[in-house]
Amino acid sequence: MSISSHSLTLVRYTASFCDRWNAFVRTSKNGTFLLERAYMEYHADRFEDHSLIFFQESKIIALLPAHIQNDRFCSHNGLTYGGMILSNDTTAEITLELFQLLIDYVRSLAQINTIVYRPIPHIYHRCPSEEDLYALFRVNAVLTERKIASVVDQQHTLPFQTLRKRKAKRALKAMIVLTQNNEFAVFWKMLSETLQEKYNASPVHTVNEMNRLHNSFPYNIHLFMAQNTDKEAIAGCVIYETKQVAHVQYIASTSEGRSCGAVDLLFDYLIHTHYAGKAYFDLGTSVEEGGRMLNEGLIFQKEGFGGRAVMYDTYEIPLKK
Numbered sequence: 001m002s003i004s005s006h007s008l009t010l011v012r013y014t015a016s017f018c019d020r021w022n023a024f025v026r027t028s029k030n031g032t033f034l035l036e037r038a039y040m041e042y043h044a045d046r047f048e049d050h051s052l053i054f055f056q057e058s059k060i061i062a063l064l065p066a067h068i069q070n071d072r073f074c075s076h077n078g079l080t081y082g083g084m085i086l087s088n089d090t091t092a093e094i095t096l097e098l099f100q101l102l103i104d105y106v107r108s109l110a111q112i113n114t115i116v117y118r119p120i121p122h123i124y125h126r127c128p129s130e131e132d133l134y135a136l137f138r139v140n141a142v143l144t145e146r147k148i149a150s151v152v153d154q155q156h157t158l159p160f161q162t163l164r165k166r167k168a169k170r171a172l173k174a175m176i177v178l179t180q181n182n183e184f185a186v187f188w189k190m191l192s193e194t195l196q197e198k199y200n201a202s203p204v205h206t207v208n209e210m211n212r213l214h215n216s217f218p219y220n221i222h223l224f225m226a227q228n229t230d231k232e233a234i235a236g237c238v239i240y241e242t243k244q245v246a247h248v249q250y251i252a253s254t255s256e257g258r259s260c261g262a263v264d265l266l267f268d269y270l271i272h273t274h275y276a277g278k279a280y281f282d283l284g285t286s287v288e289e290g291g292r293m294l295n296e297g298l299i300f301q302k303e304g305f306g307g308r309a310v311m312y313d314t315y316e317i318p319l320k321k
Contacts, residue, residue, distance in 0.1 A: 010105050013051035013063075021063060028126075072115075095135050116314065119315070121312055123245050123282065148299070148309050155279070161303075167264040170260055178227075181225065188207035226262035246275040247284070271306070
Protein backbone atom coordinates (compact mmCIF):
# COMPACT_ATOMS: atom_id res chain seq x y z
CA MET A 1 0.00 0.00 0.00
CA SER A 2 1.22 3.53 -0.78
CA ILE A 3 -0.01 7.10 -0.54
CA SER A 4 1.31 10.27 -2.18
CA SER A 5 1.20 14.00 -1.56
CA HIS A 6 2.87 16.56 -3.81
CA SER A 7 6.38 15.19 -4.45
CA LEU A 8 6.32 12.73 -1.52
CA THR A 9 5.27 9.10 -1.46
CA LEU A 10 4.81 6.79 1.52
CA VAL A 11 5.07 3.00 1.20
CA ARG A 12 4.87 0.25 3.76
CA TYR A 13 8.10 -1.60 4.45
CA THR A 14 8.59 -5.12 3.08
CA ALA A 15 11.62 -7.39 3.28
CA SER A 16 12.58 -6.40 -0.28
CA PHE A 17 13.58 -2.99 1.13
CA CYS A 18 15.85 -4.43 3.84
CA ASP A 19 19.21 -3.45 2.34
CA ARG A 20 18.02 0.03 1.37
CA TRP A 21 16.52 0.53 4.83
CA ASN A 22 19.77 -0.39 6.59
CA ALA A 23 21.91 1.69 4.22
CA PHE A 24 19.71 4.72 4.86
CA VAL A 25 19.89 4.29 8.65
CA ARG A 26 23.69 4.23 8.50
CA THR A 27 23.92 7.48 6.49
CA SER A 28 21.02 9.32 8.15
CA LYS A 29 21.52 12.21 10.54
CA ASN A 30 19.86 10.54 13.51
CA GLY A 31 19.69 6.76 12.98
CA THR A 32 21.41 4.15 15.15
CA PHE A 33 21.91 0.38 14.89
CA LEU A 34 18.77 -0.20 17.00
CA LEU A 35 16.80 0.99 13.98
CA GLU A 36 18.37 -1.49 11.56
CA ARG A 37 16.23 -4.44 10.57
CA ALA A 38 18.37 -7.12 12.26
CA TYR A 39 17.81 -5.41 15.60
CA MET A 40 14.16 -4.51 15.07
CA GLU A 41 13.21 -8.02 14.02
CA TYR A 42 14.67 -10.01 16.91
CA HIS A 43 11.20 -9.71 18.51
CA ALA A 44 9.15 -9.78 15.31
CA ASP A 45 6.84 -12.36 16.88
CA ARG A 46 5.76 -9.81 19.52
CA PHE A 47 5.11 -6.82 17.26
CA GLU A 48 3.07 -6.54 14.08
CA ASP A 49 5.53 -4.56 11.99
CA HIS A 50 4.09 -1.67 10.03
CA SER A 51 7.20 0.38 9.29
CA LEU A 52 7.05 3.08 6.64
CA ILE A 53 9.38 4.47 3.97
CA PHE A 54 9.06 8.00 2.61
CA PHE A 55 10.28 8.84 -0.88
CA GLN A 56 10.83 12.14 -2.62
CA GLU A 57 10.54 11.03 -6.23
CA SER A 58 12.73 7.88 -6.22
CA LYS A 59 14.96 8.88 -3.30
CA ILE A 60 14.36 7.77 0.29
CA ILE A 61 14.27 10.81 2.59
CA ALA A 62 12.84 9.32 5.80
CA LEU A 63 11.98 6.07 7.56
CA LEU A 64 9.58 5.35 10.38
CA PRO A 65 9.98 2.11 12.37
CA ALA A 66 6.47 1.23 13.52
CA HIS A 67 3.98 -1.43 14.49
CA ILE A 68 0.26 -1.70 15.21
CA GLN A 69 -1.01 -2.52 18.68
CA ASN A 70 -4.78 -2.75 19.03
CA ASP A 71 -6.12 0.66 17.90
CA ARG A 72 -2.74 2.40 18.06
CA PHE A 73 -0.08 3.01 15.42
CA CYS A 74 3.18 3.00 17.42
CA SER A 75 6.72 4.07 16.65
CA HIS A 76 8.01 2.00 18.38
CA ASN A 77 7.12 0.29 21.68
CA GLY A 78 9.64 -2.50 21.17
CA LEU A 79 12.59 -0.11 20.93
CA THR A 80 14.23 2.40 23.25
CA TYR A 81 13.16 5.07 20.75
CA GLY A 82 11.63 4.98 17.30
CA GLY A 83 10.89 8.31 15.69
CA MET A 84 11.47 9.41 12.11
CA ILE A 85 14.91 8.67 10.72
CA LEU A 86 15.83 11.62 8.52
CA SER A 87 18.31 12.27 5.73
CA ASN A 88 20.68 15.21 5.84
CA ASP A 89 18.57 16.87 3.15
CA THR A 90 15.27 16.63 5.03
CA THR A 91 14.26 20.16 6.01
CA ALA A 92 11.68 21.45 8.48
CA GLU A 93 9.21 22.17 5.67
CA ILE A 94 9.57 18.67 4.25
CA THR A 95 9.17 17.15 7.72
CA LEU A 96 5.85 18.95 8.13
CA GLU A 97 4.74 17.34 4.86
CA LEU A 98 5.99 13.95 6.07
CA PHE A 99 3.86 14.19 9.20
CA GLN A 100 0.78 15.21 7.28
CA LEU A 101 1.31 12.31 4.89
CA LEU A 102 1.75 9.99 7.89
CA ILE A 103 -1.49 11.22 9.49
CA ASP A 104 -3.40 10.85 6.22
CA TYR A 105 -2.08 7.32 5.82
CA VAL A 106 -2.86 6.17 9.35
CA ARG A 107 -6.36 7.67 9.12
CA SER A 108 -6.95 5.38 6.16
CA LEU A 109 -6.24 2.30 8.27
CA ALA A 110 -9.25 0.63 9.83
CA GLN A 111 -9.77 0.98 13.59
CA ILE A 112 -6.61 3.04 14.27
CA ASN A 113 -7.38 6.02 16.52
CA THR A 114 -3.99 7.21 17.76
CA ILE A 115 -0.40 7.62 16.58
CA VAL A 116 2.14 6.97 19.34
CA TYR A 117 5.49 8.58 18.57
CA ARG A 118 8.77 8.22 20.48
CA PRO A 119 11.41 10.61 19.06
CA ILE A 120 15.09 9.77 19.00
CA PRO A 121 16.75 11.77 21.85
CA HIS A 122 19.04 14.52 20.63
CA ILE A 123 22.19 12.94 22.08
CA TYR A 124 22.02 10.27 19.35
CA HIS A 125 21.86 12.78 16.50
CA ARG A 126 24.94 13.10 14.30
CA CYS A 127 23.83 16.66 13.56
CA PRO A 128 20.78 18.66 14.74
CA SER A 129 17.66 16.68 13.84
CA GLU A 130 14.67 17.90 15.82
CA GLU A 131 12.46 18.84 12.89
CA ASP A 132 10.06 16.14 14.08
CA LEU A 133 9.59 17.89 17.45
CA TYR A 134 8.42 21.00 15.64
CA ALA A 135 6.11 18.92 13.47
CA LEU A 136 4.66 17.27 16.58
CA PHE A 137 3.86 20.73 17.96
CA ARG A 138 2.21 21.74 14.69
CA VAL A 139 -0.10 18.70 14.67
CA ASN A 140 -1.07 19.22 18.34
CA ALA A 141 0.62 16.09 19.63
CA VAL A 142 0.30 15.49 23.37
CA LEU A 143 3.26 14.57 25.59
CA THR A 144 2.13 11.42 27.43
CA GLU A 145 5.37 10.00 28.87
CA ARG A 146 8.61 11.64 29.95
CA LYS A 147 11.44 9.40 31.15
CA ILE A 148 14.46 11.11 32.68
CA ALA A 149 17.84 9.64 31.77
CA SER A 150 21.12 10.55 33.45
CA VAL A 151 23.74 11.43 30.85
CA VAL A 152 27.39 12.44 31.15
CA ASP A 153 28.49 15.09 28.64
CA GLN A 154 32.02 13.93 27.99
CA GLN A 155 33.13 17.42 26.93
CA HIS A 156 31.96 18.85 30.26
CA THR A 157 32.28 16.04 32.80
CA LEU A 158 31.30 16.62 36.39
CA PRO A 159 33.40 15.07 39.19
CA PHE A 160 32.16 11.92 40.89
CA GLN A 161 30.46 12.58 44.21
CA THR A 162 32.48 11.72 47.31
CA LEU A 163 30.53 8.50 47.97
CA ARG A 164 31.15 7.22 44.45
CA LYS A 165 34.89 8.04 44.68
CA ARG A 166 35.17 6.33 48.06
CA LYS A 167 33.49 3.17 46.82
CA ALA A 168 35.65 3.04 43.68
CA LYS A 169 38.75 3.24 45.89
CA ARG A 170 37.33 0.45 48.04
CA ALA A 171 37.05 -1.76 44.93
CA LEU A 172 40.66 -1.02 44.02
CA LYS A 173 41.79 -2.05 47.49
CA ALA A 174 39.79 -5.26 47.11
CA MET A 175 41.76 -5.92 43.88
CA ILE A 176 38.65 -6.05 41.73
CA VAL A 177 39.53 -6.79 38.09
CA LEU A 178 37.58 -5.34 35.15
CA THR A 179 37.13 -7.40 31.99
CA GLN A 180 35.40 -7.15 28.63
CA ASN A 181 34.06 -10.49 27.42
CA ASN A 182 31.11 -12.23 25.81
CA GLU A 183 29.96 -14.31 28.80
CA PHE A 184 26.37 -13.14 28.55
CA ALA A 185 25.01 -16.28 30.26
CA VAL A 186 27.06 -15.50 33.38
CA PHE A 187 25.93 -11.89 33.41
CA TRP A 188 22.28 -12.78 32.70
CA LYS A 189 22.11 -14.98 35.78
CA MET A 190 23.34 -12.08 37.91
CA LEU A 191 21.06 -9.62 36.10
CA SER A 192 17.96 -11.79 36.48
CA GLU A 193 18.62 -12.26 40.20
CA THR A 194 19.17 -8.51 40.69
CA LEU A 195 15.97 -7.52 38.86
CA GLN A 196 13.91 -10.16 40.64
CA GLU A 197 15.24 -9.12 44.05
CA LYS A 198 14.85 -5.35 43.55
CA TYR A 199 11.83 -5.00 41.24
CA ASN A 200 10.22 -8.45 40.94
CA ALA A 201 10.97 -8.16 37.22
CA SER A 202 12.90 -9.92 34.44
CA PRO A 203 15.20 -8.55 31.72
CA VAL A 204 13.44 -7.32 28.58
CA HIS A 205 15.73 -9.54 26.50
CA THR A 206 16.41 -13.22 27.08
CA VAL A 207 20.03 -14.30 27.11
CA ASN A 208 19.49 -16.06 23.76
CA GLU A 209 18.13 -12.83 22.26
CA MET A 210 21.09 -10.86 23.56
CA ASN A 211 23.57 -13.38 22.16
CA ARG A 212 21.79 -13.14 18.82
CA LEU A 213 21.89 -9.33 18.88
CA HIS A 214 25.55 -9.32 19.90
CA ASN A 215 26.39 -11.65 17.02
CA SER A 216 24.55 -9.30 14.63
CA PHE A 217 26.16 -6.15 16.07
CA PRO A 218 29.52 -7.17 17.61
CA TYR A 219 30.91 -3.64 17.27
CA ASN A 220 27.92 -2.05 19.01
CA ILE A 221 26.97 -4.37 21.87
CA HIS A 222 29.55 -4.97 24.58
CA LEU A 223 29.68 -6.69 27.97
CA PHE A 224 31.92 -5.45 30.77
CA MET A 225 32.26 -7.25 34.10
CA ALA A 226 34.01 -6.85 37.44
CA GLN A 227 35.54 -9.95 39.03
CA ASN A 228 36.79 -10.62 42.55
CA THR A 229 40.12 -12.28 43.36
CA ASP A 230 38.50 -15.69 42.78
CA LYS A 231 37.60 -14.57 39.25
CA GLU A 232 33.89 -14.62 40.08
CA ALA A 233 31.68 -12.05 38.35
CA ILE A 234 30.28 -9.65 40.97
CA ALA A 235 29.10 -6.76 38.76
CA GLY A 236 28.68 -5.91 35.11
CA CYS A 237 26.88 -3.92 32.45
CA VAL A 238 25.86 -4.22 28.81
CA ILE A 239 26.78 -1.20 26.72
CA TYR A 240 25.09 -0.21 23.47
CA GLU A 241 27.65 1.83 21.54
CA THR A 242 26.59 4.23 18.78
CA LYS A 243 28.57 6.94 17.04
CA GLN A 244 27.68 9.59 19.63
CA VAL A 245 26.74 7.62 22.71
CA ALA A 246 27.76 4.78 25.00
CA HIS A 247 24.41 3.74 26.52
CA VAL A 248 24.08 1.48 29.57
CA GLN A 249 21.41 -1.03 28.55
CA TYR A 250 21.69 -3.31 31.58
CA ILE A 251 23.54 -3.15 34.89
CA ALA A 252 23.71 -5.70 37.72
CA SER A 253 25.77 -6.60 40.76
CA THR A 254 25.83 -9.18 43.54
CA SER A 255 25.71 -8.29 47.21
CA GLU A 256 29.50 -8.63 47.26
CA GLY A 257 29.78 -6.30 44.30
CA ARG A 258 27.61 -3.70 45.99
CA SER A 259 29.51 -3.85 49.26
CA CYS A 260 32.95 -3.47 47.67
CA GLY A 261 32.06 -0.74 45.14
CA ALA A 262 32.56 -2.83 41.98
CA VAL A 263 29.97 -0.82 39.97
CA ASP A 264 31.63 2.46 40.98
CA LEU A 265 35.02 1.23 39.79
CA LEU A 266 33.50 -0.08 36.56
CA PHE A 267 31.79 3.22 35.72
CA ASP A 268 34.88 5.20 36.66
CA TYR A 269 36.77 3.21 34.03
CA LEU A 270 34.03 3.32 31.37
CA ILE A 271 33.34 7.06 31.69
CA HIS A 272 36.86 8.37 32.18
CA THR A 273 38.90 5.91 30.12
CA HIS A 274 37.18 3.47 27.79
CA TYR A 275 34.47 5.84 26.47
CA ALA A 276 36.15 9.16 27.20
CA GLY A 277 36.14 9.91 23.47
CA LYS A 278 32.37 9.58 23.06
CA ALA A 279 30.19 12.67 23.07
CA TYR A 280 27.88 11.21 25.74
CA PHE A 281 27.75 8.40 28.28
CA ASP A 282 24.08 7.54 28.94
CA LEU A 283 23.45 5.82 32.28
CA GLY A 284 19.82 5.17 31.39
CA THR A 285 16.45 6.14 32.83
CA SER A 286 15.38 6.07 36.48
CA VAL A 287 11.59 6.18 36.37
CA GLU A 288 8.52 3.98 36.54
CA GLU A 289 4.94 4.34 35.35
CA GLY A 290 5.93 6.25 32.21
CA GLY A 291 7.87 8.81 34.23
CA ARG A 292 5.20 9.53 36.85
CA MET A 293 7.35 7.92 39.54
CA LEU A 294 11.02 8.80 40.05
CA ASN A 295 13.29 6.09 41.46
CA GLU A 296 15.18 8.41 43.78
CA GLY A 297 17.74 5.87 44.92
CA LEU A 298 18.65 4.89 41.37
CA ILE A 299 18.95 8.43 40.04
CA PHE A 300 20.99 9.43 43.12
CA GLN A 301 23.57 6.81 42.15
CA LYS A 302 23.64 7.90 38.50
CA GLU A 303 23.89 11.60 39.35
CA GLY A 304 26.77 10.65 41.63
CA PHE A 305 28.65 9.59 38.48
CA GLY A 306 28.07 13.04 36.95
CA GLY A 307 24.92 12.22 34.99
CA ARG A 308 22.43 14.99 34.30
CA ALA A 309 18.99 15.02 32.69
CA VAL A 310 18.11 14.10 29.11
CA MET A 311 14.52 13.18 28.25
CA TYR A 312 13.14 10.10 26.53
CA ASP A 313 9.65 11.25 25.52
CA THR A 314 6.48 9.74 24.10
CA TYR A 315 3.83 11.73 22.22
CA GLU A 316 0.37 10.83 21.04
CA ILE A 317 -1.48 12.23 18.03
CA PRO A 318 -5.22 11.60 18.33
CA LEU A 319 -6.87 11.05 14.97
CA LYS A 320 -10.22 12.47 13.97
CA LYS A 321 -11.83 10.41 11.22
